[in-house]
Amino acid sequence: MSTHVVSSPRTTGQPGQRVLRYTLNERIHHWVGFLFYLYCLITGLAFWSPYMYWLAALVGGGPTARFWHPILGVCFAVSMFWMYKMWDRDMQITEADRRWKAAIKNYVENDDQNLPPEGRFNYGQKLFFWLMFYGIIFLLLSGIGLWFVEDIPWSLRWLRYLSVAVHVTAALATIGGFIIHVYMGTAMVRGGFTSIIRGEVTADWARTHHRLWYEEVTKRQPPPGEAGSRK
């Protein structure tokens, strides 16, 4: 894709040089989505447990939190939709992902030298993307049910209860993904956090973590004997 073009004079991708990983557009969308999600997370946790109700005070108190939570939730859904438009193609599960998945234990244990090469996003990143994508669909639909609960007729009250169950389940699932995502993006994968802010990674970073993508954007041919590892 054109967004992956390595900006000059980095086209050689030599060691120590830098490669463009996220365009400005992608970075902005990521952080706009983050802000909406963070707001819904803080206020949602406040509504979730009396022991976390104090979180509502951080954003102006219970009634204010209740007023904005559904509105910014819809904003997050819109932002997720834009990320989908942006990343849908990159997030499709490929043959390389299946090989990588089979060796995921090596990834968890940081034995990265014994991992099949991955494309622009690895299988875990794709999993997180689709978790958030389907999560927000369920959150949006059930959230509408909770938002307009009185408009659900009494004869269809099972929809009221279903909304509660779905909203809670989907929220907890996204929180699980969110914890891992934040951990990996900040502490575990060094350089990842900088890349989603300034957009660039070092060539070594790209080669280590996303070799197929690195080779694609630097137009480097794989050395003889390694071609079989490419998709």
Place this chain on the structure above:
Amino acid sequence: MSQATLAIKKISGHPGPVPGAGVERDYQVAKLIDTTTCIGCKACEVACLEWNGYPFTETSFDNSYQTMPSTTWKYWNLIKFNEHEREDGTLQLLMRKDQCMHCADPGCLAACPADGAIVQYTNGIVDFQQQNCIGCGYCVSGCPFDIPKFNPETKKMFKCTLCADRVSVGLEPACIKSCPTGCLHFGSKEDMSFMAESRAKQLREHFGFEKAGVYDPPGVGGTGVIYVLHDVTNPEAYGGLPKDPHIPWVVRFWKGPAKWIGNLAMLFGVIGVTLHYFRFGPKEVHPPKNGDGGKP
């Protein structure tokens, strides 16, 4: 100085025991609604509006004697009408005063996430505290009687208070005071239950209503509003009074085990990634080996 409202324990210079010693107050209050003597005059609806200071609301006419389809945030008390066809083909005009039931086990209170927005007094009255309400509407999902209603202007929930303000100063609720037929009674739960059972017995033995009985559903721990019904086996006929009301199991699970499962899962998630960092640390970036064209 006389303090007439305080109970006296000891009296100076008084021959014999203290008058009234050992008397205990029965705190639990209840409203008794005898549907068999309700004439549907709606005086209680008007009294409710007047006492609570709401203007009469615009209504819709749907070829029934019912004022409006359901209670609203500023119309807490509604006589529900139903032309019920009995098995022998005869019609029975059923009228039931619909309002908050003041459950002993209130679903609204169980579902509410806002600290102090719903309270249950020791006398059994369940009361919304609008200053603490955040208007989320969870109480709507928790209520087995579809009672709490949202005020879109103030974004707070409202419902019948059982005139907690009146009861707290020793008055009966406004609806009770207005009833011209004596179908509404107010007193201690024990007295009201006794009165209700006597009336049901009378209906069974002297009026031919063999299925007459008292509606005080155990699924919600009993209610602060009890009904005498001609046919207690079919409460649905009385404008949709649920046969076996209970807090929805989803709400129970949500506010019970799910909370702890969810909280522990989130906690273990955070602990898990921390331990992972302690054990494996950050990922290394591997510089290319000489001449291998990029293979780490």
